[in-house]
Amino acid sequence: MKTEIYTTTTCPYCAMTKELLDKENISYIEHDVSVDEEARHKMVQKSGQLGVPVTMINSELIIGFDRKSLKEAVEKAKKAA
Amino acid sequence: MERQTYDLVIIGGGPAGLTSGIYAQRAGLKTLLLEKEIPGGQVNEAPSIENYPGFIEISGMELANKMKEHAASLDLPIENEAVQEIIDNGSLKLIRTTGEDISSKAIIIATGAKPRRLRIKGEEEFLGRGVSYCATCDGPLFRGKVVAAVGGGDRAIKEALYLSNIVRKVYIIHRRAEFRAEKVNVERLSKRENVEYVLDSVVEEIKGEGLVNSLVVKNVKEGTISELPVNGAFVFVGIIPRNDFVDAEKDSHGFLVTGADLETSIKGIFAVGDCRSKNLRQVATAVGEGAQAVASVEEYLHN
Numbered sequence: 121m122k123t124e125i126y127t128t129t130t131c132p133y134c135a136m137t138k139e140l141l142d143k144e145n146i147s148y149i150e151h152d153v154s155v156d157e158e159a160r161h162k163m164v165q166k167s168g169q170l171g172v173p174v175t176m177i178n179s180e181l182i183i184g185f186d187r188k189s190l191k192e193a194v195e196k197a198k199k200a201a
Numbered sequence: 202m203e204r205q206t207y208d209l210v211i212i213g214g215g216p217a218g219l220t221s222g223i224y225a226q227r228a229g230l231k232t233l234l235l236e237k238e239i240p241g242g243q244v245n246e247a248p249s250i251e252n253y254p255g256f257i258e259i260s261g262m263e264l265a266n267k268m269k270e271h272a273a274s275l276d277l278p279i280e281n282e283a284v285q286e287i288i289d290n291g292s293l294k295l296i297r298t299t300g301e302d303i304s305s306k307a308i309i310i311a312t313g314a315k316p317r318r319l320r321i322k323g324e325e326e327f328l329g330r331g332v333s334y335c336a337t338c339d340g341p342l343f344r345g346k347v348v349a350a351v352g353g354g355d356r357a358i359k360e361a362l363y364l365s366n367i368v369r370k371v372y373i374i375h376r377r378a379e380f381r382a383e384k385v386n387v388e389r390l391s392k393r394e395n396v397e398y399v400l401d402s403v404v405e406e407i408k409g410e411g412l413v414n415s416l417v418v419k420n421v422k423e424g425t426i427s428e429l430p431v432n433g434a435f436v437f438v439g440i441i442p443r444n445d446f447v448d449a450e451k452d453s454h455g456f457l458v459t460g461a462d463l464e465t466s467i468k469g470i471f472a473v474g475d476c477r478s479k480n481l482r483q484v485a486t487a488v489g490e491g492a493q494a495v496a497s498v499e500e501y502l503h504n
Contacts, residue, residue, distance in 0.1 A: 131338040132245030132262045136238075154341030170412055170433070171329035171339045183329060185239065187281060 121197045123148035126163040126174040130154075133185035134173040140187065144194050146177075207231050209498055210296055210305040212284050213443075215242025216484045217474030218311030219268045219277075220491025226275040228499060233305075234272070235298065237283035241265020242313045243475070244484060246335045248363035252383075253484045261337070264484070284312075284446050289467050307469045307498045310447060310457065311491065314440035314475040314482075319351065323407030324436075331413025331433045336360035343368045343433045349416055350374070351404055352437035358382035358390055360437055365393045372429060374399045374418060399429070407434055442476040452478040462497040463490060469501055 123141065125148050127134035141148055151159035153172060167174045167181055175182040177193040178200070209225050211218045214236030225232040239245055247261030256264065272279070282298035287308065296303040316334040318324060324332055333339040336350070340363060348368050350361040353375035359382075365371045373390070378400045380387045390396055399418060405426070406417040416429045442456050449465035449472075450458045456478035463471045473490035475482045 128338065128341040130248070130260070130262070130341065131335075132239060132241070132265070133335075133338060135262065154344065160342060164412070168411065169329045170331055170342055171333055172342070187238070 121146070121201050122176075122178055123197075124151065124176045125149070126151045126153050126159060126167075126172055128152065128154040128172050131172050136185045137173045137175055137190065140185075140190055141175075141194070144191075146194060146197075148175075204301055204303065205231075206293065207233050207303065207305040208502060209233075209307045209309065209495075210235065210294075210303060211309045211311055212296075213242065213311035213313055213474070213476070214240040214269075214272075214279060215311060215313045215474055215487065216244055216265075216268060217313075217487035217491040217494075218242075218309070219272045220488045221309045221311060221473060221495050222272045222277040222279075223275060224492050224495035225498070226272075226277050228495060230495075230498070230502075232277065233303065234277055234279045235282055235284060235296075235303075236279055237281060237299075239265075240269040240272075240279065246337050248337045248359060250484060287447050287470070289448075289470070292469070294469060307501055308471065309491075309494050309498065310444060310465070310470065310472045310476060311474045311487075312443040312476045314442045316436065317439040317441050319404060319436055319438060321404060321406055323409070323413075327407050327409055327413045327434075330411065331409060331431075332407060333433065333435050334437070336363050336435050339433070340364050340367050340435070345369050346432035347430065348372070348433035348435060349399075349404075349429065349431045350435045350437065352439070353377060353380045353382065354437065354439065355382045355386070357437035358386045360435055361396065362386060362390055362393070364435065365390070365396050368433075369395060371396045372399050372431065373397070374402050374404055374416075374429075376403050376421060377401065404434070440475065440482075444472075444476045454478075462500075463494045464497060464501070471497055 153160040180193045208230040211234040244261045282300040286297040288295040347370045349372040401422040449467045457472040471494045474487040
């Protein structure tokens with residue numbers, strides 16, 4: 121399973137998304153797009169989004185802190201693994 | 202499916218709801234708090250809070266975490282279900298949620314509010330593509346760019362101040378010439394060199410290609426229309442209460458009407474915080490109401 125999350129340090133919904141992934145024991149790569157300009161470009165390219173958090177679990181893209189979609193994507197990825 | 206009966210179910214986990222939770226746990230009530238999204242609620246989005254006594258300056262996220270920790274220290278049970286409907290069967294209320302049905306003797310509604318939208322062309326299309334309702338979340342993505350803050354209340358001015366620390370330039374677009382926000386922040390903003398005021402003006406359309414690149418702005422006094430090149434639009438034009446699921450009396454803007462004891466028009470159902478009809482919506486007022494409502498719930502349960 122490959123999980124990436126695009127965040128800013130001041131975004132509460134990013135913190136909640138990470139908390140959810142932590143609870144599910146999912147390890148992830150975090151990109152702080154407030155400082156990492158390259159990651160910011162990549163996020164916009166991949167998601168069309170200029171808003172955080174953006175979470176990618178395998179090929180699935182979850183925009184915002186959407187508890188239901190995050191959980192579903194985690195379950196799906198766990199099954200596939 | 203139904204389970205145990207609670208003395209009190211608190212719907213919403215912002216400052217008002219968490220305070221009710223703290224008081225209810227300490228009062229020994231069998232309590233459950235339902236929070237569908239994020240404990241602390243809207244406070245999380247405040248860049249800084251400077252008028253909550255005891256904290257000269259604290260970020261909203263930090264204050265929310267402290268309140269959450271306080272509630273957790275008392276083992277307040279929190280579940281992440283959303284409420285769909287409340288069925289009032291008199292002394293027992295049934296709460297239909299996205300999970301199980303829950304029954305409770307009393308309910309405190311502390312669901313707060315969500316940002317009001319402009320409802321103009323381009324707003325939906327560019328949501329998350331330059332249109333945002335949370336400067337602390339998305340502001341850092343606009344480092345070195347030009348953005349607009351739309352609105353004239355406390356939140357608009359605070360977020361404009363926050364944005365002006367990060368971005369190259371902030372236009373503040375307000376439909377009147379005067380701001381109703383706290384004077385201290387209005388003055389601070391007036392001293393910022395990278396803030397330009399666009400007053401007596403409303404945004405009519407948000408334009409872009411993939412991402413936002415301009416706003417169509419109308420001066421309401423002169424009737425003139427201009428196009429403002431921006432990379433982002435942060436919208437803070439008021440709030441809408443989140444209380445569709447309850448059938449109690451509401452004011453003309455949809456906020457729940459209560460008496461001094463915070464009881465709604467339905468016996469045993471109380472309302473606190475931003476979802477309630479009142480003049481001042483602050484952390485300080487939410488917390489006071491959260492405490493008061495539990496005292497009212499205790500009296501209600503006793504009778």
